[in-house]
Amino acid sequence: MRRVAWNLTSELSPRTLxxxxxxxxxxxxxxxxxxxxxxxxxxxxxxxxxSAPVLWRRRAPVLxxxxxxxxxxxxxxxxxPFLPWGPLVGVYTIAALSGATVRLLAVPFIGGAVYLxxxxxGEETEAYRMVGTAFVAAYALGTGTRARAAGRxxxxxxxxxxxxxxxxxxxxxxxxxxRDVHDIVxxxxxxxxxxxxxxxxxxxxxxxxxxxxxxxxxxxxxxALVQLRGLLGTLRDDGPVTRxxxxxxxxxxxLVRRTRLAGLDVRLLTEGRPGxxxxxxxxxxxxxxxxxxxxxxxxAGARAALVTLGWTAAHLTVTVADDGKGDTGSGGGHxxxxxxxxxxxxxxxxxxxxxxxxxxxxxxxxxxxxxQT
Numbered sequence: 563m564r565r566v567a568w569n570l571t572s573e574l575s576p577r578t579l580x581x582x583x584x585x586x587x588x589x590x591x592x593x594x595x596x597x598x599x600x601x602x603x604x605x606x607x608x609x610x611x612x613s614a615p616v617l618w619r620r621r622a623p624v625l626x627x628x629x630x631x632x633x634x635x636x637x638x639x640x641x642x643p644f645l646p647w648g649p650l651v652g653v654y655t656i657a658a659l660s661g662a663t664v665r666l667l668a669v670p671f672i673g674g675a676v677y678l679x680x681x682x683x684g685e686e687t688e689a690y691r692m693v694g695t696a697f698v699a700a701y702a703l704g705t706g707t708r709a710r711a712a713g714r715x716x717x718x719x720x721x722x723x724x725x726x727x728x729x730x731x732x733x734x735x736x737x738x739x740x741r742d743v744h745d746i747v748x749x750x751x752x753x754x755x756x757x758x759x760x761x762x763x764x765x766x767x768x769x770x771x772x773x774x775x776x777x778x779x780x781x782x783x784x785x786a787l788v789q790l791r792g793l794l795g796t797l798r799d800d801g802p803v804t805r806x807x808x809x810x811x812x813x814x815x816x817l818v819r820r821t822r823l824a825g826l827d828v829r830l831l832t833e834g835r836p837g838x839x840x841x842x843x844x845x846x847x848x849x850x851x852x853x854x855x856x857x858x859x860x861x862a863g864a865r866a867a868l869v870t871l872g873w874t875a876a877h878l879t880v881t882v883a884d885d886g887k888g889d890t891g892s893g894g895g896h897x898x899x900x901x902x903x904x905x906x907x908x909x910x911x912x913x914x915x916x917x918x919x920x921x922x923x924x925x926x927x928x929x930x931x932x933x934q935t
Contacts, residue, residue, distance in 0.1 A: 581617065746786055748897065775823075831868060846908045856897065883923045885919065912924070
């Protein structure tokens with residue numbers, strides 16, 4: 563029954579609830595002055611004044627409490643109601659809706675007013691106990707209501723913050739997947755096109771070399787399919803899927819080997835003492851090398867490229883330099899922008915441009931992202 567009543571009141575609008583409270587308090591205070599025998603008109607008026615202002619309790623809780631309390635004090639000199647319903651609702655509202663300063667200042671005034679209303683008509687000790695308990699209970703109920711409202715607001719804010727964090731995480735994941743798909747597709751398709759063209763060019767004069775190029779096309783395609791299947795599998799929720807680990811520094815030798823099959827002489831060089839780096843830094847380094855080599859194969863007209871991993875205590879520097887035509891302005895724009903966005907997101911810096919020897923250089927300086935010992 564109590565839960566049903568609570569659900570009912572929680573579904574009512576604040577205005578409707580205030581009207582019902584005002585009607586109930588007015589009826590409980592005024593009816594005893596009219597039945598079984600009507601009292602003087604001014605007694606009825608005081609009873610009405612000590613309860614009806616409850617209708618405006620949310621707008622002015624302190625004023626409502628003062629007016630109802632004043633009228634009730636006058637009423638008890640001639641009539642002794644069972645309980646001062648109007649002032650009780652006012653005290654409850656002060657505890658539930660007013661600020662901390664108002665609540666603290668109101669406590670001594672409420673206590674003094676209640677004491678005065680009991681002393682003036684010369685009430686017995688039992689009345690002190692009953693009325694005092696009623697006002698303490700009203701104030702405690704208001705405090706509990708305020709605490710529950712604060713708790714609901716805090717939970718709502720926490721839920722909103724969690725939802726925003728989840729949306730931000732989902733957006734970051736979508737961006738990551740889009741970048742990875744772009745890197746995989748552009749790199750693999752670029753190599754496959756170059757390898758297919760190389761095989762087609764020597765098909766009649768060197769069938770063995772043409773077959774090697776076609777095998778390289780097939781291998782590159784299979785690798786791309788495996789990576790895409792594992793990457794896009796994270797978007798599915800209709801059953802178990804195969805997860806493929808995102809490539810890192812350990813996958814660079816295989817990337818260099820596949821690029822060599824496209825006819826580019828690629829070497830991998832390490833400078834400094836290799837150490838641990840954050841997983842996301844590894845992925846970023848791999849994707850930078852992958853995209854840079856793709857641009858070399860597709861646009862640079864280069865014969866050779868050098869991939870250098872430079873290790874320091876705080877950073878990993880990835881450099882891809884080729885002996886091609888340098889910055890010709892053809893292609894690579896989206897790729898370079900994507901690399902720069904990825905590196906910047908990881909806290910690093912990317913620079914790209916024509917080298918002193920006339921080729922093109924891409925250099926990414928990445929924070930290692932782990933504490934060094």
